[in-house]
Amino acid sequence: MNLYINDYTCGPRLAKIKVEGDKIFLGDNSCIVPVGNIKSPNKLSDGDILTIDRWGRGYRLYSNEEHNATIFMTGHCNSNCIMCPTSDKERQIDSGLPDAKLLSYIDMLPSDISHVVVTGGEPTLRVQLFLKVMKKLTDRFPHIETLLLTNGRSLSVASFFEKLKEYCPPYLCIAIPIHGDTPELHDKITRVSGSFNQTNRGIRNLLSAGIAVEIRVIVSKMNMYVLEGIAKRIIKYYPNVYTVNFIGMETRGNCAKNFSSIYIGHRQAFEAMRNAIDMLVMAGINTSIYNFPLCEVDAGYWGICRKSISPEKVRFPNECDKCAVKAECGGFFSTTLLMTKPQVSPIGPREAGICHC
Ligand code: SF4
CATH class of the missing domain: 3.20.20.70 (Aldolase class I)
Known part of the structure; x- marks a missing residue:
């Protein structure tokens, strides 16, 4: 479940959403809910597509972002x-x-x-x-x-x-x-x-x-x-x-x-x-x-590493904030991070090839 809608009465539906001020249109003008009724860890955007069950439990199928x-x-x-x-x-x-x-x-x-x-x-x-x-x-x-x-x-x-x-x-x-x-x-x-x-x-x-x-x-x-x-x-x-x-x-x-x-x-x-x-x-x-963090791969192979973990699953240990290649790094699956507690080795600017001279 990605979200829950309080006091939901529109029945099960597939809905392309439209956000207007503090209201969210769930597919058509017959189903409008206040933004405040939606409990969601991730912000919804115009054009997202949701499937919603009769109890107001929703799953995002498509993120327009x-x-x-x-x-x-x-x-x-x-x-x-x-x-x-x-x-x-x-x-x-x-x-x-x-x-x-x-x-x-x-x-x-x-x-x-x-x-x-x-x-x-x-x-x-x-x-x-x-x-x-x-x-x-x-x-x-x-x-x-x-x-x-x-x-x-x-x-x-x-x-x-x-x-x-x-x-x-x-x-x-x-x-x-x-x-x-x-x-x-x-x-x-x-x-x-x-x-x-x-x-x-x-x-x-x-x-x-x-x-x-x-x-x-x-x-x-x-x-x-x-x-x-x-x-x-x-x-x-x-x-x-x-x-x-x-x-x-x-x-x-x-x-x-x-x-x-x-x-x-x-x-x-x-x-x-x-x-x-x-x-x-x-x-x-x-x-x-x-699915490999860059510091676990020799630098000569970084060019073939892909940021392949989806945004909702990717996580970084706190030490990664000091790393010069965090923006390019694929990071860890949230579950892998939790279960294996890996030691990471933040990359300095010189190793990353970022010259400030
Ligand atoms: S320290 Fe963190 S951000 Fe840097 S390469 Fe390793 S996992 Fe990636």
Whole structure:
């Protein structure tokens, strides 16, 4: 829940909000509430899109300040990865919007958004709805980059893949994780037998159809010694991949539950992935680092570090206020900061290359 509206009587609704003085219009002139009735940790802005239940509990689906749209399809997943930031319980609840509401939400998005992410759970599980969403995105946003986050397994099914090809937006990139250099390790991490073969078949299908693929490698205690092996496989089998991203873990859900068997600190993770990154870069493959604070990465790699943690989740320890690169730093997930209490090393102006001479 992002907000709560006191004395709410307008019933469940999807609402694009309009702020006028001390009043907020929730979708139309029939539902106006005083600003003071809304209890929200984050300020609402004109153009935000909310879903509100009958009790006045609201969730922000779209923030007009960010201009990026997230389309959450379902909490369900057909894998149960050992380091997933979602918990077993969250995966069992279907927390996605009903079909009609989700499609209306896409209709309500402004036409000038800059980026769309389709995610879950496993977003392809609601097959018919997923295809309708792809078609709608193609019709409404033909020039916008769309990122689909999936485990890629369903893309190994020929009939489904053919439909996706028919409906997918022109600027679609599909991000798929590879967890190991062997089927045994990958399947041990996803906890689904056969998932490695399905995922790799899905990647091959996409690349042969000319659809952009991002391969994600979530670095953990379980795969830290095989990252070079993963890089070698990518170079050998998928040299035309769009990009490869090495990802730091978010310690919530399964990741928090299995913390001692999978978690490694950012510095240890960086040391483990350095050679794999070098190999990919030398092979001409665009490679980046997500979810890592800069002081845990050698300065020579800062150029490929991305500020990838969403604004509502990113946090910094107090010592970071002394750091010359805080504005460029990706910081920590709030849960990771709470659970691991990391020691940070603020960067001075000289190290940061900021000269005051
Ligand atoms: S000290 Fe803080 S702001 Fe600076 S690089 Fe480290 S985590 Fe980032």
